[in-house]
Amino acid sequence: MSEKMTRRDVLSTGVIAGATIVGAGVTGVALNGSAEAKKMAYPWPYVKLNSKKVAERAYKDYFSGGCMYACFEAIMGELADKLGGAYKDFPFAYATYGGGGVASWGTICGCLNGAAAALALIYPSSNPLRNQMINEVMAWYERTALPVFVPKNPVKVDKSFKQPTSKAASPLCHASIANWSAKTGVLPSSPLKSERCGRLCADVAKYVVDMLNKAAKGQFVAGPQISDNANECVSCHGMGKQVGNIQGKMDCESCHPDAHK
């Protein structure tokens, strides 16, 4: 994939309008950081990224700043390298707070929190693409056996290591790790859990960048927005429906395995 931006890359994103750096983007010249920070209008611009490069960066980032930082910095940092401007001055380190489901509380997986934060800088809430992409990556994360990313240079294992996978069945860190641990017999305190989570960051960051690249070409078509389990439950229990007593889109079965059984 070419690292050089073309007029079409920039103009076809659908999100560049309003940004102050269009001129620089069109000429393919990345803005340089400077002592004075550059002000960029919100939402921030996006240009096509190499998703495999972003995945490697997220994997590496995990071992210095945890899962939310990894997904957030890998995407935003690549954009900073290409576009400069306010990206260069954004204190990416703030995103370390999301590690382990926010300060190790086990709430939302930091990969997903970081991915959503990045998407929210690129798309305003008024653009349906933002929530379509957040929904899609959350639903994909729930149902997919992960991680599948294989790093060039594994940090906690040697290159012959065969990475076990598991389905999180939930966007929550606590459930995601518990399900992985139950399937593999590996405890969360093991270096193998760090290896698993580092690779998971790469998978999520790559998935998000692949969606963003499609959208930049005007070719994004939203995938499943919610699991089949949740879809069945919210058809009655969701807000405004017949029962109408819950708010949420998480796969219900993860915490309510016996509901309606």
Next chain:
Amino acid sequence: MSEKMTRRDVLSTGVIAGATIVGAGVTGVALNGSAEAKKMAYPWPYVKLNSKKVAERAYKDYFSGGCMYACFEAIMGELADKLGGAYKDFPFAYATYGGGGVASWGTICGCLNGAAAALALIYPSSNPLRNQMINEVMAWYERTALPVFVPKNPVKVDKSFKQPTSKAASPLCHASIANWSAKTGVLPSSPLKSERCGRLCADVAKYVVDMLNKAAKGQFVAGPQISDNANECVSCHGMGKQVGNIQGKMDCESCHPDAHK
């Protein structure tokens, strides 16, 4: 509370070191926004805020940008008004992504996600105060009957309205709302749920600012960091303990009511 900054306010925060705006802070002159954005070293500075003013701002913000935006913007926006600099240029609107537990998925309550994000801009991960404060506000949120904030001008009810309270027993949006709904008989689609969540934003933002103000005076002493329920469970099940099969700090009983009963 005086709105004017004193030398002591600024110098006693323990987080101003490294920021580029110390000079302006010491003289009590807020930096002005300008066409060129101001670059600030991370972590960003904090000066004492009026927590009641922040609470009113969070309540109002909820109705335009949801819960994460409310807690984040109320704290950061007050700092922007006082300190200018990079605060002025931060695209607060990104935080709308956290509404309803991230794009209405029901994961972490957006108040807590926004509060943690704000704390993470003010304290780096290397400063123990960051996680002490995140832990404390999460544990307080779980065990406290909320909301208690009474707005000057209620949005969805009249001034005679008596706000019902409930304990979330979890940092998750889905559980927090479900428990409130079960106790009050009010469905999540009701305007009364919006009123409840708007007031909750005010409570959380105020709690965080009260902690930050104490820390700014060197008087912050961390409160409970985890619920009694969770503490009992993680003493065996937590990472590195005898069973060692879970990662997390959420009140376990909310999702596992029958464990060890």
